[in-house]
Amino acid sequence: MSETDVQPERISGVxxxxxxxxxxxxxxxxxWSYSFNFTAxxxxxxxxxxFPRLVCVPLGVISLYLILRPGFNQRWxxxxxxxxQGCALALLTSYGAFLEPWGFLPASLVTVILLxxxxxxxxxxxxxxxxxxxxxxxxxxxxxxxxxxxNMPGLxx
Amino acid sequence: MSILKRARHGFAAAAFLGAGLxxxxxxxxxxxxxxIAPADPGGGWDFTCRSVGKLLRDLELVDGSVQVTNMPGxxxxxxxxxxxxxxxxxxxxxxATSTVGMxxxxxxxxxxxxxxxxxxxxxxxxxxVILVDDESxxxxxDELLDDMINEPDSLxxxxxxxxxxxxxxxxxxxxxxAGMPADQISxxxxxxxxxxxxxxxxxMGGHVDVVSTDLGEIAGFIxxxxxxxxxxxxxxxxxxxxxxxPTATSQGYDVTGYNWRGFYTxxxxxxxxxNAMVETLQTLYDSDEWKDVAQQNGLVPLWRGGExxxxxxxxxxxxxxxxxxxxxxxx
Amino acid sequence: MDTLAFLAQGFAVAVxxxxxxxxxxxxxxxxxxxxxxxLGPVNGVALMIPLTFNFGLAPTAALILLVSIYYxxxxxxxxxxxxxxxxxxxxxxxxxxxxxxxxxxxxxxxALGLSGVASFVGATVATIGLTLFAPLLVGVAIQFxxxxxxxxxxxxxxxxxxxxxxxxxxxxxxxxxGLLLGTVGxxxxxxVPRYTFGWFEIYDGIDFIVALVGLFAISECLLFxxxxxxxxxxxxxxxxxxxxxxxAWQCRSTITRSSFIGFIAGVLPGAGAxxxxxxxxxLEKRWLGxxxxxxxxxxxxxxxxxAGNNAAAGGALIPxxxxxIPGSGTTAILLAMLLSMNITPGPLLFEDQPEMVWGLxxxxxxxxxxxxxxxxxLVGLFAxxxxxxxxxxxxxxVMVAFVGIYSLSNSAFxxxxxxxxxxxxxxxxxxxxxxxxxxxGLLLGGQMEYNLRRAxxxxxxxxxxLWSSGISVGIYAFxxxxxxxxxxxxxxxxxxx
Numbered sequence: 001m002s003e004t005d006v007q008p009e010r011i012s013g014v015x016x017x018x019x020x021x022x023x024x025x026x027x028x029x030x031x032w033s034y035s036f037n038f039t040a041x042x043x044x045x046x047x048x049x050x051f052p053r054l055v056c057v058p059l060g061v062i063s064l065y066l067i068l069r070p071g072f073n074q075r076w077x078x079x080x081x082x083x084x085q086g087c088a089l090a091l092l093t094s095y096g097a098f099l100e101p102w103g104f105l106p107a108s109l110v111t112v113i114l115l116x117x118x119x120x121x122x123x124x125x126x127x128x129x130x131x132x133x134x135x136x137x138x139x140x141x142x143x144x145x146x147x148x149x150x151n152m153p154g155l156x157x
Numbered sequence: 158m159s160i161l162k163r164a165r166h167g168f169a170a171a172a173f174l175g176a177g178l179x180x181x182x183x184x185x186x187x188x189x190x191x192x193i194a195p196a197d198p199g200g201g202w203d204f205t206c207r208s209v210g211k212l213l214r215d216l217e218l219v220d221g222s223v224q225v226t227n228m229p230g231x232x233x234x235x236x237x238x239x240x241x242x243x244x245x246x247x248x249x250x251x252x253a254t255s256t257v258g259m260x261x262x263x264x265x266x267x268x269x270x271x272x273x274x275x276x277x278x279x280x281x282x283x284x285x286v287i288l289v290d291d292e293s294x295x296x297x298x299d300e301l302l303d304d305m306i307n308e309p310d311s312l313x314x315x316x317x318x319x320x321x322x323x324x325x326x327x328x329x330x331x332x333x334x335a336g337m338p339a340d341q342i343s344x345x346x347x348x349x350x351x352x353x354x355x356x357x358x359x360x361m362g363g364h365v366d367v368v369s370t371d372l373g374e375i376a377g378f379i380x381x382x383x384x385x386x387x388x389x390x391x392x393x394x395x396x397x398x399x400x401x402x403p404t405a406t407s408q409g410y411d412v413t414g415y416n417w418r419g420f421y422t423x424x425x426x427x428x429x430x431x432n433a434m435v436e437t438l439q440t441l442y443d444s445d446e447w448k449d450v451a452q453q454n455g456l457v458p459l460w461r462g463g464e465x466x467x468x469x470x471x472x473x474x475x476x477x478x479x480x481x482x483x484x485x486x487x488x
Numbered sequence: 489m490d491t492l493a494f495l496a497q498g499f500a501v502a503v504x505x506x507x508x509x510x511x512x513x514x515x516x517x518x519x520x521x522x523x524x525x526x527l528g529p530v531n532g533v534a535l536m537i538p539l540t541f542n543f544g545l546a547p548t549a550a551l552i553l554l555v556s557i558y559y560x561x562x563x564x565x566x567x568x569x570x571x572x573x574x575x576x577x578x579x580x581x582x583x584x585x586x587x588x589x590x591x592x593x594x595x596x597x598x599a600l601g602l603s604g605v606a607s608f609v610g611a612t613v614a615t616i617g618l619t620l621f622a623p624l625l626v627g628v629a630i631q632f633x634x635x636x637x638x639x640x641x642x643x644x645x646x647x648x649x650x651x652x653x654x655x656x657x658x659x660x661x662x663x664x665x666g667l668l669l670g671t672v673g674x675x676x677x678x679x680v681p682r683y684t685f686g687w688f689e690i691y692d693g694i695d696f697i698v699a700l701v702g703l704f705a706i707s708e709c710l711l712f713x714x715x716x717x718x719x720x721x722x723x724x725x726x727x728x729x730x731x732x733x734x735x736a737w738q739c740r741s742t743i744t745r746s747s748f749i750g751f752i753a754g755v756l757p758g759a760g761a762x763x764x765x766x767x768x769x770x771l772e773k774r775w776l777g778x779x780x781x782x783x784x785x786x787x788x789x790x791x792x793x794x795a796g797n798n799a800a801a802g803g804a805l806i807p808x809x810x811x812x813i814p815g816s817g818t819t820a821i822l823l824a825m826l827l828s829m830n831i832t833p834g835p836l837l838f839e840d841q842p843e844m845v846w847g848l849x850x851x852x853x854x855x856x857x858x859x860x861x862x863x864x865x866l867v868g869l870f871a872x873x874x875x876x877x878x879x880x881x882x883x884x885x886v887m888v889a890f891v892g893i894y895s896l897s898n899s900a901f902x903x904x905x906x907x908x909x910x911x912x913x914x915x916x917x918x919x920x921x922x923x924x925x926x927x928x929g930l931l932l933g934g935q936m937e938y939n940l941r942r943a944x945x946x947x948x949x950x951x952x953x954l955w956s957s958g959i960s961v962g963i964y965a966f967x968x969x970x971x972x973x974x975x976x977x978x979x980x981x982x983x984x985x
Contacts, residue, residue, distance in 0.1 A: 045949030364633030377834020
């Protein structure tokens with residue numbers, strides 16, 4: 001659901017695909033060699049390391065092919081976009097950390113408001129919609145669906 | 158990977174804060190208000206929590222309802238670790254477990270031993286059975302065990318636990334009782350399926366020869382006559398409608414293999430709270446409702462509670478460790 | 489004739505006003521739960537079981553409510569697939585491939601209408617198949633041993649190139665990555681932890697729902713953040729659902745074929761609805777070859793997986809009812825529900841409790857019709873939701889995903905895992921590596937590996953067992969034919985240029 005009017009631009013993937021190929025090749029080789037640590041299971045003709053190794057072979061081979069014959073990529077984001085994305089990820093990571101100690105309502109309220117700001121809304125609609133969304137979600141999960149969410153410390157109902 | 162690392166720090170911080178809060182507020186006394194099922198919805202542990210939770214409420218042994226929390230991971234190891242590190246003094250919490258979880262502890266698969274927790278009670282037990290297809294050449298346990306000893310690699314056994322798990326150990330205990338030399342035990346093939354039902358249907362399709370699993374899950378196949386029961390691993394014959402099934406003991410093999418269902422709670426729960434929880438569970442056990450629920454689900458109601466149960470768990474762990482060592486599952 | 493008499497009796501019970509009302513509530517609630525990313529039939533039915541106890545519903549009424557929720561969830565999963573490119577649950581994943589491109593072209597309403605009809609037909613075919621052939625099919629299903637299941641999964645991955653219109657090698661890379669991620673966790677055969685690096689949270693493996701929501705929902709959100717200038721505009725125009733009904737008629741042969749394939753996949757326990765929708769889509773794409781514009785909004789690309797996954801969901805009831813074996817997480821929940829109502833599925837169920845079986849079948853028919861009718865007003869409702877600006881809709885999606893995932897395991901770890909998959913999904917999209925095969929690998933890899941190892945346990949390590957039965961040879965031959973035909977076809981196209 002990116003912008004409906006702009007077609008994503010395709011660019012040559014010479015750099016991107018080669019980096020990805022190299023990373024995946026390293027992953028395949030590392031997973032291959034690490035799988036020898038899985039001690040053969042008790043009374044099993046095919047131990048726990050065999051299947052991962054069977055998967056690593058095609059993964060490694062196709063990664064090599066990707067390095068040799070790179071395809072196309074989509075346009076990579078600019079610096080401003082990268083900063084926004086980084087902020088969103090940092091925000092959501094800290095949400096995960098604060099959800100339990102703070103309780104659902106305060107942690108979500110702060111997160112949603114900042115998130116809506118990040119998506120380009122002004123402060124006023126962000127505050128209003130953030131509050132509505134938080135309370136709505138709380139009601140939906142806590143009461144309608146009966147899935148308990150972490151409460152605010154010291155507050156128990 | 159850096160995000161995951163950061164995540165770990167965040168998680169540690171959250172856990173630390175959580176623990177701090179738990180310490181600062183005096184832990185809530187009874188009644189039980191949460192049951193952790195250390196598995197996904199739908200399995201045996203989930204069922205134990207949901208049915209016991211519902212009964213606690215119906216019998217008005219608790220205020221309000223008992224919340225069931227699913228905490229899957231590592232055959233119960235995740236829930237075990239979580240309770241040990243964050244909720245060890247939480248006296249309104251019970252965690253479902255069974256022989257399967259106890260076997261994991263015995264084989265060192267949990268982060269801690271039996272001392273980490275306080276063992277509350279068992280409420281009922283399922284019993285192991287040894288089955289073959291109704292068209293199988295084996296009519297009795299003797300015939301099966303003879304073949305197993307003479308041509309160990311001609312048979313494929315199946316069950317719902319992994320190699321060295323409870324279903325497997327029960328079957329091997331029989332082979333050992335029949336005089337199978339220890340160095341041959343590892344030549345009997347073991348095939349693991351996702352449950353007793355799948356194992357039985359694979360046997361009906363002719364893909365495996367023998368199934369060792371719990372009775373409860375596959376009772377329908379016995380009643381329909383699709384499978385033949387060679388042995389029930391209980392001390393006494395079972396109640397109706399399974400009273401005619403032969404026990405291993407009656408055929409001269411002194412082997413039993415139960416799969417009990419029970420609960421533990423955190424290791425730092427006070428004696429008073431612990432005793433009160435055991436008492437609540439005993440009231441539940443004594444009710445007719447529990448007898449009904451147990452019977453519907455193929456369980457034999459069986460009570461062991463408090464210190465008695467604690468001793469039983471420790472003793473069982475030692476037994477399983479001994480057998481596992483003999484068979485070669487653990488060093 | 490007994491069967492039909494019981495079925496008629498079942499219908500008589502199911503159309504009582506109270507039961508119709510419960511079916512309506514169940515369908516609407518199920519659709520809502522199914523359309524929330526991260527929440528699917530497993531949660532829906534699991535949550536409702538205590539509720540039915542609390543209301544003290546009679547067994548029949550409870551069954552109707554729960555079955556309606558089950559079908560509603562299957563049905564709701566496609567809504568967010570089509571409109572947001574975020575599948576509500578794993579069987580709905582394939583619907584994103586053509587459903588979302590259709591929505592981007594302003595044909596979202598048409599795609600929803602079409603998928604509604606396709607789902608209806610798929611589910612109806614499965615229910616009829618269940619009514620007529622259940623005992624026969626059970627006999628076929630038990631012929632599938634570990635080696636045959638392994639062959640079936642090989643077929644699925646051999647045709648994975650058909651998932652997207654992009655590069656074949658990138659599809660295979662994605663599948664291998666998914667399979668490798670699928671091996672993470674405690675190996676259930678030998679209890680050896682694999683690639684867990686001491687984290688207990690992943691001892692049970694990487695939850696595919698967490699991966700699915702991360703790869704689709706979070707990465708979609710990151711993509712949106714690239715350019716927020718248009719975020720106060722409504723996100724999509726939806727259009728009407730009515731053209732979808734006409735379009736369904738044009739896709740009738742696709743729907744028929746896919747219903748059949750999905751039903752067969754569903755009957756085999758362990759294969760499940762995801763494989764049903766996957767095989768329906770890829771085989772249909774192979775079948776139509778260059779006549780289709782798959783991946784760019786071809787209506788048949790919506791009809792095929794939707795008919796397939798609903799037929800599979802119906803087919804999965806056969807092994808569940810007559811053998812007591814749940815073929816998927818969803819049927820496992822239904823099984824638990826039946827057990828809690830004192831009904832023990834198994835070989836005797838059809839003989840001992842025919843009224844209950846046919847009551848269930850009648851409930852399925854009713855739920856189906858109800859969902860088809862709900863389809864049209866629901867499209868209007870979703871059109872209204874989509875009129876919300878992007879800066880509101882995307883944070884809402886993210887928050888629902890967070891809360892949904894958190895409620896699964898009550899652990900913050902899964903949230904970080906979801907974010908990591910979001911970043912991975914974003915990077916893969918930029919590299920034009922499709923994300924669908926990653927989830928498929930994760931989802932099917934475990935069963936694929938365990939069936940391989942079961943086969944090897946039976947044969948004591950002799951690999952010949954994999955191609956020693958007629959069924960497995962037949963499956964491999966079919967897979968080989970598809971691959972060779974595909975290559976030959978491409979070669980002919982090149983020659984003719």
